[in-house]
Amino acid sequence: MSEAATSVNPGLTPPLLAKRTSRRWMISALLTTAIVALPVLSVIVLAFFPEENIWPHLIDTTLPRYLVTTIKLMIGVGIITLAIGLSSAWAVTMCEFPGRKFFEWAMLLPFAVPAYVIAYVYTSLLDYAGPVQGALRDWFGWANASEYWFPEIRSLEGATLMLGLVLYPYVYLLARAAFLDQSPSLFAVSRSLGHSALSTFFKVVLPIARPAVAVGLSLALMETLNDFGTVDFFAVQTLTAGLFDTWMNLGNLGGAAQIATTMLIFVVILVTLERYSRQRQQQFAARDNRDPIRRFTMSFPRQLICVAVCAVPVVFGFVIPGVTLGVYAWEYFDESWNPAFLHNTLNSLFLSGTAALTTLLIGITLAYSRRLHNTRGMQVLMRLSSLGYAMPGAVLAVGVIVPLAGFDNWLDNLMRDFFGVSTGLLLSGSAFAIVFAYTVRFLAVSAGSVESALQKVTPSMDMASRSLGNSPGKTLVKVHLPMLRGTLITAALVVFVDCMKELPATLILRPFNFETLATYVYQFASDERLYHSALPALIIVLAGIIPIILMSRSISNTRSMA
Amino acid sequence: MRMKLAATAAIALTALPLTASADGDVNIYSYRQAYLLEPLLNAFEKETGIKSNVVFAKQGLAERLEREGRNSPADIVMTTDISRLNDLVERDLVQTLDNDVLEENVPENLRHPEGKWFGLTTRARIIYTSKERVEEGEITTYEQLADDKWDNRICTRSGKHPYNIALISSMIAHHGEAETEEWLQGVKDNLARKPQGGDRDQIKAIAEGVCDVSIGNSYYYGNMLKDDSQRPAAEAVRLVFPNADGRGTHINISGISLTKSAPNKDNAIKLMEFLSSPEAQNIYATANTEYPANPNVTPTGLVAEWGEVHPDSLSLQVIAENRNAAVKLVDRVDYDGE
Incomplete structure (x- = not known):
């Protein structure tokens, strides 16, 4: 009775839940969340112990600029990712044009390029000594930089473009999956009621896709908020820059943790607002409706527009950086080839693969527990477990060290006291610490997409399965997981690619003599030797392409399978 | 089954690094x-x-x-x-x-x-000048970086970089905070562009004609000479070991x-x-x-x-102690701002 009263989800009727199994799911969700939330909680605790109160100085000096720059950057990246992501997803899903099948997966390619790498590449192309300005000087006969104006790539605008180019795939990916999922009959009905294609898009298609688009956009924006590599390289002063300044230059970790916590609160408010605004929506797809999508056939000029909409982001976000890296890698091959590459690549693949799998399992556990037990408390747990994404990687790494080293030392003291043996550090400084950090950081990606996909499965499915005598676990395995196969594969692969690119936490947490591709690139790039890092950077990009192709195929399959 | 896989992987993970630090x-x-x-x-x-x-x-x-x-x-x-x-x-x-x-x-x-x-x-934190546009001996001290003469002619990396912070700390030790703030404001007013990039980028900027004077660590120049693509930029600059005739160059x-x-x-x-x-x-x-x-x-x-350097004999301890004051100074004059 009390369960019925607190239940928000009108679909699942409590009597179907055997109390014990439901509690088992809830407890496992609770435990997982507690572990996953530890690093973020550690940072929040650190925030209570600053070296000095940093705020008066910040407010007097740089804080206003940090805030304005951060907001401008986020708005800019938001606009770019939405514009590119939505338009290309729509074109690829609904329009028929030459190259459509190719762009279906090619749109995702920029996702394989780490933001710091694209920043390095465009700087080397567009700065004074680069080929673009060199050609212009030759052409117009200018002698040096004082004789002409050229846009400065190392600027807020530059950083916005760079981040937009590599982050739009988040929006594209989720928007496309949502468009594919929509019943074509909705579109047809809207058209038959006299709406144009464009107004149908804004009035029907977009509102239905909104939960998915919101997830994609918030992932892109959180990544923007936490980016340090690109903004640091471009000297764009965001809150993250202020955070690192407080930590590294003022030696005030507590102050830095306060800034991180403030950013976290900011993110939570944004996400909550978005959710609140569509609180009353509840959508379930009628699964029996599996009409194939009838794509628009279009006039030639319109087809050209579609090709352009899709080609431009791919060219700037992938082809140009990829080719440039390829050229550098070729030119500096002797200096940069290193037998350790294979080893570093295996490290990257192993860590990312393990983290992707772990993240997926936890994501499923949490999302399904919430489905079974949709209380306020479960919702809060879901949100809590996703907070790792809202924190800069290096700060999160410190948050990971605190509980892991704490546990190691606690166990060690215990063993010393009782048995006279030292167990030393077991978790801290191990590959486990890195996988843990990846899981905490990227759980938002998998839990978010599993949750939104699960929400669209009508509860009558659960009821049917349960009334046939299946336990919740069996229902999950037999009914939900097969249905969500595409989403699950996509979620795991997104996490995989993200882990391949992850840098700051890996740097801090790794064992001795341990390199991933990203850390290997960084040690040269951080010493202002970009050319030497071209080859390993190219390998990160190439390693990211394969999962991307798999990902795209898995999405298309979900539609054609039915 | 999947759980088992994950558990095995987790165990393998913790075992992995133990071999790395024998x-x-x-x-x-x-x-x-x-x-x-x-x-x-x-x-x-x-x-x-x-x-x-x-x-x-x-x-x-x-x-x-x-x-x-x-x-x-x-x-x-x-x-x-x-x-x-x-x-x-x-x-x-x-x-x-x-x-x-x-x-x-x-x-x-x-x-x-x-x-x-x-x-x-x-490592000495030295001044680089354009061979073309700056006479030898035209600038010989850090203090002169604030002269109006260099208006719109100086490039540096972020004022917050530890190397610049240490230099500013040494200025505070020699001149006090108030005078150093005035000096830093002067340097900022002379900047040709918003601070960005690393020390090598400033040397490149001189070669490109963006500015005439920059600050950088001595070894970056040496390493640029070793790199074919960066050598032309390095060859366009002259090295000045500041304050060599006075208290010595900041190291x-x-x-x-x-x-x-x-x-x-x-x-x-x-x-x-x-x-x-x-x-x-x-x-x-x-x-x-x-x-x-x-x-x-x-x-x-x-x-x-490069010959013998005459290093500033200021204790490194003092430089470290002035760090926080230097960082806040950089914020107060908004050195990294537009």
């Missing part, structure tokens, strides 16, 4: 890139048979060391500037080392009075500390001694064009060509 090695947390240490560590292994293990990061290593406490596997921390060394001392993460070899090899002004850190190399150190936990203390001390020895000091000088800390080592090659 006893009898020496373990290093380094703020300096591992590949820059490689030639030194290889030479050390060849001489002693002791293998070195490295973790390189620019942030978070002190926090990791602190949290790992007495069980930390790290024996040694290597840094690239004085303020990081001072941090380690202030957080009580490193131990006193009373060692004759190190005390003989490293002059008193380049090591901690109680042996909590030792400088290994010094910073890269250094080394023995951690409190140091499980392989004997090996660690051997490595520290080795790094201060003529053999290792020569590698530093030739491989990264830095000045050897060991006064008995005569630099070769490019470093020798």
Whole structure:
């Protein structure tokens, strides 16, 4: 009775839940969340112990600029990712044009390029000594930089473009999956009621896709908020820059943790607002409706527009950086080839693969527990477990060290006291610490997409399965997981690619003599030797392409399978 | 089934690194890139048979060391500037080392009075000028960087970079905070563009005609000369060792500390001694064009060509102590702003 009263989800009727199994799911969700939330909680605790109160100085000096720059950057990246992501997803899903099948997966390619790498590449192309300005000087006969104006790539605008180019795939990916999922009959009905294609898009298609688009956009924006590599390289002063300044230059970790916590609160408010605004929506797809999508056939000029909409982001976000890296890698091959590459690549693949799998399992556990037990408390747990994404990687790494080293030392003291043996550090400084950090950081990606996909499965499915005598676990395995196969594969692969690119936490947490591709690139790039890092950077990009192709195929399959 | 897979993987993960730091090695947390240490560590292994293990990061290593406490596997921390060394001392993460070899090899002004850190190399923070547009001798001191004459002609990296912070700290030590603030405001007013990039980028900017004067560490120039694509830019600039006729040029150190936990203390001390020895000091000088800390080592090659530096005799400790004041000064004059 009390369960019925607190239940928000009108679909699942409590009597179907055997109390014990439901509690088992809830407890496992609770435990997982507690572990996953530890690093973020550690940072929040650190925030209570600053070296000095940093705020008066910040407010007097740089804080206003940090805030304005951060907001401008986020708005800019938001606009770019939405514009590119939505338009290309729509074109690829609904329009028929030459190259459509190719762009279906090619749109995702920029996702394989780490933001710091694209920043390095465009700087080397567009700065004074680069080929673009060199050609212009030759052409117009200018002698040096004082004789002409050229846009400065190392600027807020530059950083916005760079981040937009590599982050739009988040929006594209989720928007496309949502468009594919929509019943074509909705579109047809809207058209038959006299709406144009464009107004149908804004009035029907977009509102239905909104939960998915919101997830994609918030992932892109959180990544923007936490980016340090690109903004640091471009000297764009965001809150993250202020955070690192407080930590590294003022030696005030507590102050830095306060800034991180403030950013976290900011993110939570944004996400909550978005959710609140569509609180009353509840959508379930009628699964029996599996009409194939009838794509628009279009006039030639319109087809050209579609090709352009899709080609431009791919060219700037992938082809140009990829080719440039390829050229550098070729030119500096002797200096940069290193037998350790294979080893570093295996490290990257192993860590990312393990983290992707772990993240997926936890994501499923949490999302399904919430489905079974949709209380306020479960919702809060879901949100809590996703907070790792809202924190800069290096700060999160410190948050990971605190509980892991704490546990190691606690166990060690215990063993010393009782048995006279030292167990030393077991978790801290191990590959486990890195996988843990990846899981905490990227759980938002998998839990978010599993949750939104699960929400669209009508509860009558659960009821049917349960009334046939299946336990919740069996229902999950037999009914939900097969249905969500595409989403699950996509979620795991997104996490995989993200882990391949992850840098700051890996740097801090790794064992001795341990390199991933990203850390290997960084040690040269951080010493202002970009050319030497071209080859390993190219390998990160190439390693990211394969999962991307798999990902795209898995999405298309979900539609054609039915 | 999947759960089992994950569990097996987790166990494999924890086992993985244990093989990487065996006893009898020496373990290093380094703020300096591992590949820059490689030639030194290889030479050390060849001489002693002791293998070195490295973790390189620019942030978070002190926090990791602190949290790992007495069980930390790290024996040694290597840094690239004085303020990081001072941090380690202030957080009580490193131990006193009373060692004759190190005390003989490293002059008193380049090591901690109680042996909590030792400088290994010094780098001068010098002024680069355009060979074309700036006469020799037109600028000879840091103070002159604030002259109106250089309006719109100076480029630097971020004022917040540790190398610039140390330079500003030394200015505070010599002139006091108020006068230094005025000076820094003057330098900012003279900037040709918003601070950005690294020290090499400023040298490139001079070659490109964006500005005429920049500040940078001495070794960047040397390393640019070694790189075919960067050599033309380096050849467009002249080196000025500021305040050579006065108090001397501001220097910073890269250094080394023995951690409190140091499980392989004997090996660690051997490595520290080795790094201060003529053999290792020569590698530093030739491989990264830095000045050897060991006064008995005569630099070769490019470093020798630059001639003797007259370093500012200001204690590095004082520079470290002024750090926070310097950082706040940079914010107050909005040095990194538009």
